[in-house]
Each structure stands twice: as structure tokens, then as C-alpha cells.
Amino acid sequence: MNQVIKITKVSQSRVSEVNLENITMGTQFTDHLFICDYENGEWTNPRIEPLALIPTHPAAMALHYGQAIFEGMKATLGKDGTALLFRPEENAKRMNFSADRMGMPMFPEELFVEALKQFTALEKNWIPTQVGSALYLRPFMYADEPFIGMRAATTYKFIVMASPAGPFFSRKIKLYAEKKYVRAVNGGTGEAKAAGNYAAAIRPTEYAKAKGYDQVLWLDPYTFEYIQEVGTMNIFFKIAGKFITPNLSGSILSGITRMSVIDLLRSKGFEVTERPIKMSEIIEASKNGTLEEAFGTGTAVGIAMVEEIGNNDISIKFPEDNPVSVMVNDTLNAIKVQDSKDEFGWIVEAK
Numbered sequence: 001m002n003q004v005i006k007i008t009k010v011s012q013s014r015v016s017e018v019n020l021e022n023i024t025m026g027t028q029f030t031d032h033l034f035i036c037d038y039e040n041g042e043w044t045n046p047r048i049e050p051l052a053l054i055p056t057h058p059a060a061m062a063l064h065y066g067q068a069i070f071e072g073m074k075a076t077l078g079k080d081g082t083a084l085l086f087r088p089e090e091n092a093k094r095m096n097f098s099a100d101r102m103g104m105p106m107f108p109e110e111l112f113v114e115a116l117k118q119f120t121a122l123e124k125n126w127i128p129t130q131v132g133s134a135l136y137l138r139p140f141m142y143a144d145e146p147f148i149g150m151r152a153a154t155t156y157k158f159i160v161m162a163s164p165a166g167p168f169f170s171r172k173i174k175l176y177a178e179k180k181y182v183r184a185v186n187g188g189t190g191e192a193k194a195a196g197n198y199a200a201a202i203r204p205t206e207y208a209k210a211k212g213y214d215q216v217l218w219l220d221p222y223t224f225e226y227i228q229e230v231g232t233m234n235i236f237f238k239i240a241g242k243f244i245t246p247n248l249s250g251s252i253l254s255g256i257t258r259m260s261v262i263d264l265l266r267s268k269g270f271e272v273t274e275r276p277i278k279m280s281e282i283i284e285a286s287k288n289g290t291l292e293e294a295f296g297t298g299t300a301v302g303i304a305m306v307e308e309i310g311n312n313d314i315s316i317k318f319p320e321d322n323p324v325s326v327m328v329n330d331t332l333n334a335i336k337v338q339d340s341k342d343e344f345g346w347i348v349e350a351k
């Protein structure tokens with residue numbers, strides 16, 4: 001697909017009305033949207049337009065059958081003021097993985113990256129500059145065909161919108177090891193970034209918060225022994241100097257931060273193993289003094305250090321000091337603003 005993106009700009013940007021240095025992610029949106037329509041078996045009319053409401057038919061299939069998927073990315077500013085994206089081609093690939101699982105059409109990966117570049121370049125003035133903050137980008141796709149009946153829709157919209165975001169969890173987090181509700185089963189949709197996965201997590205997360213935790217730590221649905229992932233993060237543990245993270249078993253999301261952190265840790269000489277991890281192993285390491293650090297990884301949160309994992313039966317407390325987690329966080333943040341060399345070739349300029 002070699003389509004030109006038609007750009008219609010707002011006459012006056014709203015950016016001066018917003019305090020970018022003190023902003024909660026997801027509450028303010030930038031001036032424009034990127035939109036592309038899927039009709040008659042192809043993606044057509046890619047365009048950037050002023051942000052506006054989109055009329056939706058009440059029978060739009062996404063509202064009834066949940067054909068809705070999304071991505072999450074962040075744009076930062078480089079040293080010379082160029083807007084930067086972090087591994088956008090990985091989001092393009094994962095979006096199509098999700099689309100395939102949910103019976104939705106593939107979006108051309110080249111157009112995905114080009115759309116993100118042009119859109120981000122246009123919204124550059126909305127990128128906050130405080131350390132750890134960024135412009136959150138939300139590509140998503142949903143079925144807008146008006147139809148009642150169970151089949152794949154024939155029309156869709158692919159949209160990119162953006163929201164300035166301050167640093168997410170700036171404090172350490174407490175995770176509730178959930179033993180009643182489950183997030184994903186083998187063969188289910190846990191590996192896709194499908195909207196319904198998040199809907200199903202809302203009530204259990206509310207329960208966890210009511211008990212004083214920040215997020216749910218999801219366990220496997222068969223034995224409630226194996227660790228899967230956290231709300232919107234993958235998880236890493238450091239035990240006796242070595243890192244472990246749950247392997248991509250088919251029911252956890254393949255996080256782009258996760259894959260980057262694995263490469264980063266290995267480049268610093270750490271051993272990182274992707275394998276099934278039992279809760280009992282973490283409890284044992286805590287008892288015998290070898291449990292050193294744990295952190296969640298995700299685009300929205302970056303690196304979220306864990307202070308406790310608990311539920312009605314257990315309470316695992318992590319040591320106060322977590323030097324490697326801090327190093328990973330600082331290195332990723334530095335790469336994203338070109339304060340540190342991009343040895344891995346992760347940064348893509350948006351211009």
C-alpha cells in the first residue's frame with residue numbers, strides 16, 4: 001500500500017491551554033487524529049484530521065462483539081528537538097498479531113510506522129520534557145460495521161490518538177497475587193492486546209485496590225501457582241544475582257519493554273532466563289534471602305519497582321534497595337531522550 005496521508009491541520013493548537021509538566025495520562029488529548037477506513041477488503045483514505053467526535057451506529061459490531069484491539073507507545077524529544085518513537089515496528093507487528101487473533105484485517109506495517117511518524121511530528125509540541133514523561137500514543141482498531149450477528153465485521157477504523165503523560169508509577173508498587181479471577185488461558189486471547197482482556201481485569205483490579213494493592217499479579221488459571229504478568233506490565237525477578245521472567249506461554253502479552261529489558265540486561269552481563277516461574281519459588285527465595293529485586297515493565301509505566309506481593313495467605317516483601325531496577329529505568333529513559341547511545345537501534349525519528 002503506497003498511500004499518501006492527507007493532512008488537515010487545526011487552525012489553532014490547544015497546547016498552550018495545558019500544563020504539560022503536571023498532567024495525568026489519558027485526561028488530555030492532542031489536536032489531531034490519524035484515521036484510516038477499512039472498506040471493500042482494503043484500507044483507504046489515510047488522513048490526519050482535527051480531533052473530533054466520530055458518529056457511531058448503535059449496531060457498530062465492536063460495541064456488541066468486542067472486535068477492538070489497541071496498542072500503546074510513547075514519543076519523546078531528542079537532543080535536537082526531534083520527536084522520537086521507541087521500536088514502532090514492534091507495535092505494528094503486535095497490532096497485526098492481535099488483529100489476526102480477533103478476526104480483524106491486517107493493517108500495513110509500513111503505513112502504521114509512517115502514520116505514527118507523521119502524526120507524532122505534527123503533535124511534537126505536546127511532548128512533555130520532564131524525566132520519565134512522554135506523549136502517549138494510542139493506535140487502535142475497531143469494527144464499525146452496523147450489523148447484529150456473529151461474524152467478522154466487514155468495515156473497521158484504524159485510529160491513532162495521543163495524550164501527554166507524566167511519569168506513571170513514581171513510587172514502588174504492591175501486587176495482589178490473584179487466586180480467584182484469571183486473566184488468560186492457553187488458547188484464549190491473553191496474548192492479544194484485545195480490549196476485552198482489559199474489561200475482564202477491571203473488577204478484579206478494583207478488588208485488589210480496595211485491599212490496599214496497586215495492581216493484580218495474574219497467576220495461571222489451572223493451578224494458581226505460575227506467575228503470568230501484572231495489569232499492564234510484564235514482570236521480572238532478580239534472585240541470587242540472576243534475572244527470570246515468565247516465558248511467552250501463549251497467554252501473556254509479548255511486551256516491547258520486556259523484550260528490550262531482556263536485551264539491555266544481557267548486554268550489561270546479567271543472565272536472564274525466560275521460563276515458568278512458580279509463586280512458591282519466589283516465597284522460597286524470600287525466605288532464604290536470595291530474593292533481590294522485582295519490577296514490572298510496560299510502555300505506560302516504564303519500570304515499576306515492586307515492594308510487596310501478597311494476598312490473604314502470603315506477604316512477600318522486597319529489599320528496599322533495587323539498584324539494577326533503577327539502572328534499567330534510567331538507561332531506558334536516557335536512550336529515549338538521546339542522553340545515552342542507542343546501541344540497539346531502537347529509536348526512530350518522527351519527521
Ligand SMILES: Cc1ncc(COP(=O)(O)O)c(C=O)c1O
Nearest residue numbers: 232233234253255256257298299
Ligand atoms: C497485559 C499487558 N502486559 C504487558 C504489557 C507491556 O507491554 P509493552 O512493554 O509493550 O508496553 C502491557 C502493555 O501494553 C499490557 O497491557
